[in-house]
Amino acid sequence: MSQRSETLNVNLWGFVSPVAVLCIWETAGALGWINPILLPRPSQIVLSLIELVTDGVLFGPLLRTIALFIVGYSLASLIGIAIGVAMATNRILYGLLEPLVECLRPVPKSALVPVLFLFLGIGKVTMITIVVLAAVFPILISTFQGVKSLDPVLLETGRTFQVSRLRAIVSIILPASLPMILAGMRTALGLGLVLVILAEMLAGEDGIGFRILDLQRSFQIRDMFAWIFVLVALGGGLMMLFGFVEQRLVPWRGKT
């Protein structure tokens, strides 16, 4: 009970600094310190935002973006954790996959667009692939690192009990490396969302990223920022959700 109210307090207080920044922004705009066309005042952005809702334009693109995110992120997590654990526990797999992973990682996905367009077309499959190709790496690396840094005693204990490989992974390794895996998934959350937007800009037919690009092209910066606010709210919401889930899964993390 007290833990929940504590969480609530934390959430409320958490709004102080963003609100402070917004106030500073608004004042700077009102005083004419910034070009109002390229960086509109928050009050005007909020007005655009309200228009978006009342015109009913908000929900279609928002849902599309969320859907793409869920698909891409889930796939990235599954693949990242699976490969990360596999590479950390099996030397041959590590040797086999490590060069491929490390060669693919530094290549920006935008550079691979010609190849993706060539083989996968200009649609949903390409978009999901772009998201997965980017989001999988932080998860993979953190998982790998997490498993590798495990106390060898844990693994020895498992062996003493003659636990099978699979059971060892599921009941010993995964729970023990969960904090690191979750850290990687947290990074991938933000990264994944950015890439969803990028993918929509490159090959989408609608969605938040698509709208942002369109509005940018016609210099409707105010409306563009309204969509960015929506995006930030989405990102914030996803992060909070992640935080709740994390707290449930790893409640034993040291408290300061």
Add this chain to the structure above:
Amino acid sequence: MRRILLSMGGLLVALLAFSHAVAPAAELQKVRVSIIPINDVAPLFVAIHNGYFKDVGIEIDTTPTTGGATGIPGLVGGSFDISYGNVVSALLASQQGLNVRVIAQVTKRYDRKTDTTPIIVRADSGIKSGKDLEGKSLAVNTRNNVIWLYARAWVKATGGDPEKVTFKEVPFPQMEDALLQKRIDAAFLVAPFSIVALKKPELTTVAYPYSDLQMGVNVGQWITTTKVMADKPEVIKKFVAGWRKGVEWYNENRTNPVLYSIITGYSKTDASVLKTVALEKAPLKCDLPQIKTTMDLMIENKLLTKPLDLSKIIDPLAL
């Protein structure tokens, strides 16, 4: 005595004249220009190469960019003095209150024979008009720009409803593949991509929207801001003068190998590709009536909410 005085006077005059001639050249004033490395801006590089700008005391610092994302924002933000932009973007920026000014024309359609911006389809697709494209997809490099606008106008002019056509954004280099792979049904290309694509027997041209709809259309321009014009009016005038000289040389020398090497220098396109197309004539002036037609088209396609006062946007320098 008189002879000595005369010769001394003559010497003095000669010295004065001489000192004027060898007076240290004033520091060249730098002008930052944002360009897209395409054929259209060749006259600028011709002018730089031939020294037209140096002669009037300015030095052009070109910054290439491949997209529209940096041109006008960089201009408004003060990173550039002048930027290459298309007419639609300039009007859109004006609508939003960004004080841009057009100072010179860069691209203009003169002749269908030199038009290298066709809409291309697969030869076996049977698409011949905008009506045939309903329910299908047309690729443009960017939505809401001049290419998108004229693609829509063409669809409408040939009996189709632009709202029923899906406009996909595809980068120029990927359009040919997308067509061949049946990912898109039609594509609006520019040189040199159109030239390369049309070499394939599977692809064919269905229209030249600019030439078919509005011969003489003003497509690309040099844009600056009211602030730059207020701060550096002389520099802008000199730029336009130097540019026009470049245009004149360019028009006279369109098959000159020197020109090809200049273009290769900034665009990295191989001269062999450049030789296969007849370079289009470059314009010296803006055509207000043409721009007005484009503006009306923008209003019709819901890019502009109401007509803009073109006299406030197109500077007299450009006319």
Add this chain to the structure above:
Amino acid sequence: MSSVSTLDDVRRGKADVNPIAGRPGPRLYGFLLIAVLLLFWEISSRLGWVVSSYWPPVTNILRAAVEQLAGGDLLNALLATLGRAAIGYVIGSAVGVCLGILLGKSRFLRLALLPLIEIVRPIPTPAVIPPLILFLGVDDALKIFIISLASFFPVFTNTISGVAAIDDTLIQTARTFRAGWVRTLVQVVLPATLPAIAAGLRTATSLAFVVAVLSEMIAGSSGMGYYLVQMQYALRPDLMYAAVLYLAIIGYCLNRAFVALETRCLPWMGKT
């Protein structure tokens, strides 16, 4: 992913190699895998299974890549990108570690700053480049800022998570020994968090590189990103892929260097 089926192929094909004795190193298999994939590429291109100017034979790409070694534009572009990426990486990581530790230990700071950080995180670079150009111009300042921001997040996230995961007993022990907070920081917190920080730094290494190239693609006039787009527009896909090849190789080497560094400095991390 296709690598799964190739894994079996490799196992079957290499059955004659004794997996225990005389093994040159497991990573060799990985390079063999890459070689096999590249061979596929070459064959599919030469035999016309895939016809596209964007699927040139691998040998063309290699030829172009080697030609560039003699001092072509590619190398200059690479240096420009590496320079920017390095600066942005250092700035972003440094700030990430500092803030990660500070916010990990101080609840007040967490409340004050974490919301701001989380808000900035999902904002996509391409969307905010026009307003950013207003403040930072179109040159290196803009790109370095974006790179720093990108490097910051993984380092920060991993650091703060690592700090939170420190076994409380360690802190208590330090307190028992009456160690001042500076000593606790340096001798307890930092070493314990190092694996987490390392993971973050490792992610950030390639991320900085990727974002550097991305920012150059959108707003650049020099560097690998610009070069990639320029080569597409100049109808030289072989040079474009050559650039991608260099990126992959450099990225791989950077990563290996990092891992080597990690093994030297953090020898207690578990080995398989």
